[in-house]
Amino acid sequence: MARTARRPAPRNGRRTDYRVTFVVLCAGVSSFSLLQSMVTPVLPTIEAALDTDQATVTWVLTAYLLSASVFTPIIGRVGDKVGKERMLVVALLALAVGSLLAAVAPSVGVLIAARAIQGVGGGVLPLTFGIIRDEFPRDKVAGAVGTSAALLAVGGGFGLVLAGPIVEALSYHWLFWLPMIMTLLAAAAAHLFVPESPERQPGRINVTSALLMSTWLVTLLLAVSQGSSWGWGSPITVGLFVATVVVLPTWVYAEAHSDSPLVDMTMMRIPTVWTVNLVALLFGMGMYSMFAFVPQFLQTPGELTGYGFGASVTQSGLMLLPQTMATFLVGLWSGRLAARFGSKAVLVAGATLTSMGMLGIVLFHDHVWQLVAESTVLGLGFGLAFAALSNLIVDAVPQSQTGVASGMNANIRTVGGALGSAVLASVVTAGARPDGLPVEAGYAHGFSVLVVTSALAALVAVFVPVVRVATRSTADADLDEAVPAADPVPVAAR
Template sequence: MKTAIGDITSTRSSYRVTFVVLCLAVVAFALLQSLVTPVLPTIERELHATQTTVTWVLTAYLLSASIFTPILGRLGDMTGKKRMFVVALIALTVGSLLAAVATSLPIMIVARVIQGVGGGVLPLAFGIIRDEFPPHKVASAVGVIAALSAVGAGLGIVLAGPIVSLLSYRWLFLIPLIITALAAIATQILVPESRVTTPGKINWLTATLLSGWLVALLLAVSQAPSWGWRSAKVLVLVAVAVGIAVVWVIAESRSANPLIDMRMMRIRSVWTANLVALLLGVGMYASFGFLPQFLQTPAGYGYGFGASVTESGLMLLPLTIGMFVLGMYTSRLAERFGSKNVLAVGALIAAIGFFVVALMHSYKWDIYLATAIIGVGLGLAFSAMPNIVVAAVPAEQTGVASGMNANIRTIGGSLGAAVMASIVTVGASHSGVPQESGYTNGYLMLGSVCVLAAFAALLVPKLPGSETVLGRETSPEPRHGELAMTAGGTVVGGKAE
């Protein structure tokens, strides 16, 4: 490791400037995750695709992000987090440009694969914060970035309708393109390069194995609603995914340069936080994918409000506001009550919101109430979770640990969307419109999953020391000649020993 996390010297950019740049990049990345979801029917018509094939616009992105997120996190730990952060932003920019000018579905899918490379933005942002920020500012900054990632995803649902109505669906990619390009330039100019790196190399065998089981698993769950959960294709893919995953774990355990350190993954704080991420990912992505569809169903079917894309987005606005507001205050709550308790309570609150959707959806105010409750719960949970992961690992493993946590949340989202689709479409009419009972059962399932997430959060061990310093005691930054503990050893006057 080159050096330790010490105090911020006068020769480096202000951490506040770095924080603004990171926020800009994370918001753009999060928007690209969700802007497309409500307007898939529009893209289907414009690119002359079918309902089955257009889902690859989402699936291709999830597959690519699942593969490249841990790889970029590891490369950032090895070669410099700023460098790989810029690479991720360039990938988002190039992919957005190609998507904006795509004239066919295959080109659009290639564009979304390129965008998926940018999935490394979130873990790299966490790593930069840990490297560059004063210790007593780290937890709150990580919490805000985590909240912004969830808020951006919700904001994409809200903004998609107005953008398509006023401009065209191509601006769903052009607007994030502008933001990511500006963020890449600002990062290169204003963000300092990491002082914390670790030597090593990418084990491409384990990277290939990781890619193999993720592709097989996500392909199976994403296509299961159309192929059938008991179809031979799905069963074979699941079997292949399990087999390759076992080989991958063995290879990673024996590797001198593991992409993901299996010893790190066995740390109780890490595996429990990852379990919670998986379960909450099921809830968040499934709700984003199916609640607009529910709201847009004509009331003549016995439920729904016949809302437009824009109107359904506005009905989800309380969710976005709740995630952002609570995410801003999570670090203070964690300091007082503990991150694990905030995580558990957040999951329970989200569960209540999903139960409200399932059992009370006759009036619009029911939906506003439910989405506000879900937003509060997810805002608390997703802002508390990264602190637990980052606190549990050495500084040089921040990128890969937080990257895997974000990756597992994405996998959870894919699983949740596939299972939700199977539940919602049971007994659908000949026109393809689901029955009300399908949505009721689906949201009861999501609420139950969030209850399980709350119980899983209780398994997280209490962090030693202050909750706001990621496992170290809260104290002012050391003056020259004083001692302070860092991830890499003792700092004397700002130099690691």
């Protein structure tokens, strides 16, 4: 295993207090997570404002999904090699530039390009985990990783809550102006206060591997996200799936035989890593699909369909506010829970609660209070699982690979979300009414699929082996005269 590069000297002879660093990191994660979800509820508004059609406006979401899936692990890996602090600034500036371009976009084409630029900001999450592991005292790492990971789900929930009021009070342009301001402030604070990375992995960036990985991710996610509109049996959809089947194993082979892999296949085969990634895939199917379809269910006019509550975008967001708060509060407590019960137990509990919440929605959805209670249970599950997934990955890999390992885990969760949304869309819309609205049974069947995926996630989580990689905490180290760090050494499983 490669030894880490020489530690750079801290700015001004001293390192920033880790609590200041944590505030800056949370601001960056919050900005990215808000942009993930705020646009979804107002796509019809954007469609009308930019004089486009539904098929085209969906690319506002698809471009962001594709770009984030490609850049999340790449930016994380580059951060492992050249420095996490500088790549964090790059990722935040990309978010800001994309937000500025989106706010002033005169056409849907420009908006789609802006969303693709914003996707570069996906690297914020793995960089955040890497910086926490580098800078925080060992006993603070689990809580900080858990809270920052939960912020991704919290931001997604708040995005649904805030989208309606922002559009009604201002305009949809402010869905981009506000995150741009937040992101610029976070980028400036990151440059000023986040210490330079003390852990580096030497070697070149493998461009061929990056291109191969980008190709299979784009072909897979494009086929999955657009298959329902293009037709699952259409030549372009089938062709994309065939390309994925060809390029994915080619990428794995190239990485396994590279002297400077982008993603170390030996690391990906660590039992803890691949089982946690499988849980992330299954869990992502449920969480991201819930974000998309529960608001849609709440907004369905009950007087026409016999179900739903005819809620506005703002009202449906407020109905889901307890879920967001539950995720946030659990995220704050995740470190203590992991310290007492272990991250594996927390993950099992989170996936189980998610399955229970989904089952509740399938069985009881006739009253608003039922949906609020069930979505709150989901929020608890999301907060627990997000925190545990991230902590298990961070603990299982060498410090020099934290960024790329966390990036791949986040990416696999995103792939799961795309797969889940595609499956749910097909199930929910099967046998739709003449006016295009789904029948109630469509939602029940769709949410039943998510019950199964969440239960499978809980089952796989039971078999996750927990191995912690011992690392030297830079918060306790003398960094004035740095020396190369020794290779991390695995310690016994808990």
